[in-house]
Amino acid sequence: MSVSKLPLYAFKKDEGKSVDKGNLSSDDEGSPISFLNNLLLGQWEDRMNQGLFRYDVTTCETKVIPGKYGFIGQLNEGRHLKKRPTEFHIDRVLQPFDENKFNFTKVGQEEVLFRFEPSNDKKSHFFPSMPVNDNLNSPSVVAINVSPIEYGHVLLIPHVLDCLPQRIDHDSFLLALHMAKEAADPFFRLGYNSLGAFATINHLHFQAYYLSVPFPVEKVPTQRILTVKGLPDSGVTVSRLLDYPVRGLVFEDGDTLRDLSDAVASSCILLQNNNIPFNLLITDCGKRIFLFPQCYAEKQALGEVSQELLDTQVNPAVWEISGHMVLKRRKDYDDASEEYAWRLLSEVSLSEERFQEVKAYLLGADGLLESGVKGE
Template identity: 50%
Template sequence: MPLTLTRTPTIYSLNQLDADEPGCPLAALAGAKGVLSTPEKAVRELAGGASLLPLYTFPSADGFASKKVRSFGSFQDLAGAGASPGAGPAVPDVDEEGALLGTSDDDALSLDGSSDSGTQVVPQRSVLDALLLGEWEDRAEAGLFRYDVTACPTKLVPGSYGFIAQCNEGRLSKKRPTEFRIDQVAQSFDDGKFNFKKALQKEVLFMFEPAARRITKPAFQPAAAPRTSPSLVYINVSPIEYGHVLLVPRVLDDLQQLVTPDTLLLALQFAREADNPYFRLAFNSLGAYGTINHLHFQAYYLAAPYAMERAPTAPLDPSWGLGTGADGPAAASANPGKARRRGSTGVRVEQLAEYPVRTLVFEAGDSLQELAELVGTACQRLTAANVPHNLFIADCGARVFLFPNCFAEKKARGLIPEDVLETQVDPAAWEIAGHIVLKRQEDYDSVTQASAWHLLEYASCSEQRFGEVTRLALEGLL
């Protein structure tokens, strides 16, 4: 029996929320619904100033309202709870078909990935969380999606890493094909090809903007006039999972699919405002299976830990000679087990260990701004060097994974074996993070941890190349 990932109350629509719940921050939103004054017009027509869209505004203050808690714990925490060091993360026991062992059908994956005999860990609702899902369900009822993603079977792949597999045949037959070269990360914006200005306004859920004045809590307006170039949240009409949306910064500015510190900060703030560890964001550059050359981040809900989140981390190799000063090469050599940190707020920088794709891991200290500056600058450097890359944003914006993606290059050189090519899966951020979206039923039926690992390792660069890319991305920044 395939594993069913039990939905939590965080993904109910607005009209299902209990507005009378004591202390519920969503009481003021009960019954609220966004208003689109011109839903059948294209987004590009917002420039005329005659349309109204829903508006979510958030406090622009930096940092976290409270000390963050890593959503699914660290490998070291798991090792103390029965995992063997070096054996990979601990996950629930499953049978050969991915069903949980020793649990009833009513058991759900708890926040740390375990089953707790009917006890579910439910993240506190946030205003953005409820608004996004209420509006997303409204678009689903209106029939705006190309297929019903809730009908796609999903299961936990047996093994120590807990990869999640989904069979989504609609992603093969109904997803928009890429229109861009795969060997060039930076490409000029082409208004003639698909971009998010061409989408209809009814695909927009709301505008996402920092408040123009000082506020301490987020606010929602059902209808507001957009500024010159608003940042918008769209539905993904070819969704991977429940609540799949796109965050498009400054939609009318014709931004290429390139990350910068300021646009990454907006994505981190989006994750922080959602305040739900089941909600992650991802970015795919061109050449790393980004298919639209108009800046956007993807986001959706998955009520289970990703394999990447559960993988162990290790300090950066001191031989790479990164950084200067008290925490520079000499200090790293003297303390080879010490994680690299940057600045007074202490962004922590490590690398994944024992994972099929070599990856850098950034963890915020007290400042989202500093995290965005460091990772955004690293992405700009990779772009300048024409290195395709992906981002995966977890822990409500506090943790960012950055990985160069070599799959397209190896595919062009004929280095991918036929059994991998036959799956027609080109691993981008979600697959590499551990949510394997398979496009054929036979691949879904036969997927194993070994086959998932085999697929993903072709996206990884060599150890030597990873060191070169890391030095290129981070030299002088730490």
């Protein structure tokens, strides 16, 4: 992969709470540009017109499944046959990078949309052509997902030429939050799957796409359980999901974007160091992050998942866990019900006992404090 001639989106490296409106200065034309709608989607549509995707995701049928939660069903027949197969063991969250297996340095130049780097001032800029500084670290890039789930489905690949394995670190997670903040659109979300939680490529990446309805998990009530040590109301708060099939934690607030990023990244690092697979959903322009420890692949390996669920060939990764069910058979789509979605996702979740153990471990190791428990 050559990154020397890519367009550059330079984001404002402001780690405060405020969320921008998505405008930036174009050093080529001097006019405001909407990052999400004009740049990302424009580049994505250009690649669609070039025929670079394995199928036309815009023709996939989609519906809201009747019920309390409004799970979203999509019929995507054959996606599992056309996407790249998993090339590593599913029982280890941390595995070394293997240059002999597929990785993002092997994608074609035409699949890469632009570089995504911090600017040198407190403004965002777009440069249609900007040479890579030889002294610069390996650039971070945005590329298409050639097997898309939704319109505008892209990958954020931090420091692509460093060949980092699929594992969360503080700087890379902060980069993902900056992308969510720059997009400044509540319908643009980023997701992350660890190894063992249905990541299929062991090269560090986040996924992102635009969906113009709320994910069901975004509407679920929460209960505040933790608050980071610090001044009252100034730290990151941690809540747990209530009345949802997958047990999970929700991180919010914080004085700065880095405060929030560090709290989530530290928790992820603890999980991956203890071989606990997990998924992440970044919502609300980077202000709200859902963390789901999960065990579906482990249950599959132990023969504890029903044949009925296995026959659907649905691998519940971050999008499915969040309520966007990508179904691969017409029968499953036509018969999709809230009861089915709940049953599938319940198999993903840690048991209440195990979840409490993991929560207590994260609580103690992260330096978080129990707060007065109250519903939100």
